[in-house]
Amino acid sequence: MSEFACIAPSVKLGRNVKLSQFINLYGCEIGDDTKIGALVEIQKNARVGRCCKISSHTFVCEGVDIEDNVFIGHSVTFINDSYPRATTAGALQTEADWKVEKTLVKKGASIGSGSTILSKVTIGENAIVGAGSVVTKDVPASAIVAGNPARVLRFVTEEK
Numbered sequence: 001m002s003e004f005a006c007i008a009p010s011v012k013l014g015r016n017v018k019l020s021q022f023i024n025l026y027g028c029e030i031g032d033d034t035k036i037g038a039l040v041e042i043q044k045n046a047r048v049g050r051c052c053k054i055s056s057h058t059f060v061c062e063g064v065d066i067e068d069n070v071f072i073g074h075s076v077t078f079i080n081d082s083y084p085r086a087t088t089a090g091a092l093q094t095e096a097d098w099k100v101e102k103t104l105v106k107k108g109a110s111i112g113s114g115s116t117i118l119s120k121v122t123i124g125e126n127a128i129v130g131a132g133s134v135v136t137k138d139v140p141a142s143a144i145v146a147g148n149p150a151r152v153l154r155f156v157t158e159e160k
Contacts, residue, residue, distance in 0.1 A: 014050065028060075031068065045100070055113070063100035063119070070105050073113035073131065078103055080119045106141070126156055 004021040007013075011025045014032035019025075023036055027044025030036065034048055037056035042048065046060045049068035054060065057075040064078045080100050088097045101119035105111070109123045112131030123129065123139045130146030130153075139145050142156040 010044070020056070037074070049107070063102045064105070064117075065102065066105045067107040067109075069108045071110040072105075073111055073115065075114050076111050076117065077115075078117045078119075082119055109139075112146075128156065 005019060006024045008026035010027045012029040014030055014034065016033045017030050018035040020036060020038040022039045024041040028042040028046045028048070030048045031050035031052065033050055034052040034054070036054045037058070039057045040054055042060040043062045045062045046064045048054060048060070048066045049070065051068055052066060052070045052072070054072045055074040058072055059077045060066070061078050061080045063080040066072070080103065081098055082101060085093060087093060103117060103119055104122040106123060106125040108126040109128070111117065111123065111129040112133065114132040115129050115135065117123070117135045121135055121138050123135065124141035124143060126142045127139045128144045129135055129139065129150060130144070133146050133150040134148040135145070136149040139150065140152065143152045144154050144156060145152050
């Protein structure tokens with residue numbers, strides 16, 4: 001592995017995973033045939049499925065589960081805390097002071113560059129999130145959503 005990538009021993013890498021430089025992976029699981037771009041961080045207890053593409057500058061935090069065949073654009077940020085705070089009773093918070101809120105990205109979904117995905121949401125199978133969107137609630141399967149907050153524009157059809 002390159003001196004410009006930090007891959008902790010706790011990472012479970014599938015077969016044929018392609019890793020760019022300047023990445024930080026620890027305590028996560030990456031499925032077979034997935035590609036991780038430069039300047040990506042994937043935290044502990046996050047999972048990325050098979051045949052995914054995670055583009056550069058993306059942050060995948062603890063509690064995010066990305067199923068197979070998912071595309072994540074550049075600079076996508078996942079959130080795992082609805083009410084973040086730095087301190088509790090005047091002292092810096094520790095992991096004991098909060099609970100991870102889960103996020104699920106289902107098979108075949110695509111998330112456009114610059115999007116922010118809040119915690120406690122599910123992005124449905126084959127859904128598309130437009131670039132720059134802020135996803136604040138569940139996205140139905142095959143829905144195309146965009147905006148801040150993201151709203152359903154239409155649904156993916158077999159016809160193009």
